[in-house]
Amino acid sequence: MGARLARARSATGMSIDEVSARTRIRATLIRQMEQDDFSGVGGSVYARGHIRGIARTLGIDPEPLVAAYDADHERIPSPSSPSSASSFDPLRHGEGRRGGRHWGTAMVVSAAVLCLLALVAFLIPGSSRHDGPTPTAVTGAPSPSAAASPGAAPGAAPPSTAPPTEVNLRLEAVSAQSWLEVSDDSNHVVLRQILAKGDTRTLTAKALRVKMGNAGAMDLSCNGHKLGTMGAPGQVVTVLVALGGSGDCTVDGAAPAAGRSN
Template sequence: MMIDELGHILREARETKGYTLREVQEKTRISSRFLEALEMGDFDRLPTPTHARGFLRNYARYLGLDPEPLLERYELSQSQRLQRRQQPVIVDTTQPVGPALEAPPENHPFFDPVNMEVDTAYQGGGSSGGSESILRIVIIIALLGLLYLAGQRFLPMILGEGDGTAAITESVNEAVQNILNRETPTPEPTATEEVGASSVLGPTSRNDIPAGDPTPTATRPPLPATMETIELEIIILERAWMEVTVDGNVLFTGIARPTDPPYEWTANDEVRVNTGNAIGVSVTINNVSLGPLGGRGENKEEVWTTTN
């Protein structure tokens, strides 16, 4: 019984049962090209000798054959074939001969992943399949994120609106500025600051100092002693987050820029201006220019009320 005879036995058993190679492949999960190699006796087409033994065992069992005689004949034929391929070794007697390195025996691998039952050899892999599914999902999410970023940058270029970098940068800066302005508490004024604010704002400031003879500071002129309404004008000197509340209604909140036109409102009771960059917000009340509200990057809130 030679190797081609092994293949003849397998093919004859399959044809006797009326199976096609595709049907056997679906049942054993062995590729049809490997089944064909077994039936042709061309074991060199199989991945490794370990796979050849496993495929031969599973195929024989599926066809109702005893795999052990077939495996014994396969091993014997392989040994004979290996001996025929070996070439004589010429030893150089002039050089010292060291200990020969022994190759691990081919017939005793560390593990035999194919020598398993047909019912269990190819039905596992649940955990590996789940890992592969998770990896695919992660890759898809990453690709969608890259497509979104590419669209944000290149779509405005296609539409003639620039390269999109300015819009992305502005959105990020605006979000960061809003977070900083909302998370950073406004420091409580000290006694000196309260006195200075009172002298600047007079009776119309949020300190509610009684009407009298306020002493203005050198940097901010005094407001009129009587104000039935408040004519508010804001000029943006530097980019700043700003919120303007007029008579209890928030009329503006967001990022203001120097390119914006002057902001103008009229209040009957109260005006409140809150900003995260005080030097960038210049205020005029009833034609009296108060200038910037504070220093660069300073969180500032100012309140003016009428005398009604």
């Protein structure tokens, strides 16, 4: 799995230090992960989170890498565990058998006492319900505060959803292959490769500048909203995808003949 991370990083032309700066994961830890050494990540939960963060930064699907990690590092509990637990079973020793019989008797007596107490508790309130109409009158009418509470809940305002602060851009070669070059808001190239038909890449940044060698073959989506194609087949197009004032994705530089859809 570590070798797959290293190959994906090399394909993007990014160094370990660049990946570290984008993911805020220590460079030494990324280097260890690429060598299948996960001893310093702090456990499986952190390992999966680091794998997903690095994969998204490299523009690849993280789930196959997470599955590979789980297959390599998740272990079935040792068969020695049941035997060690069974060593504490008092029924496996002579003294335990004698103590087990006493313990079983005590459990039966305790259960009988609990059943008796439950029966008494049930009968005493039951007889008081027939003493007079007072208990019925008290339980039959709900208090004003109780009647008002259910009405207040539907009027509560739903929690507001904060607008996105970054562009999550998905690129897919839908009809043919296309070469791509993508740089972030710091003008760092985060992806440079040829996408075969059917391939997808997902990148996240404050803003992304995308140069496509076959704009008509590429389909773009931003923060879950479809942007469509940015130009005609075979056309070289560069677009800037960023966030507008309302948090919606904006596109600058698309060719006028592009078959865009919102």
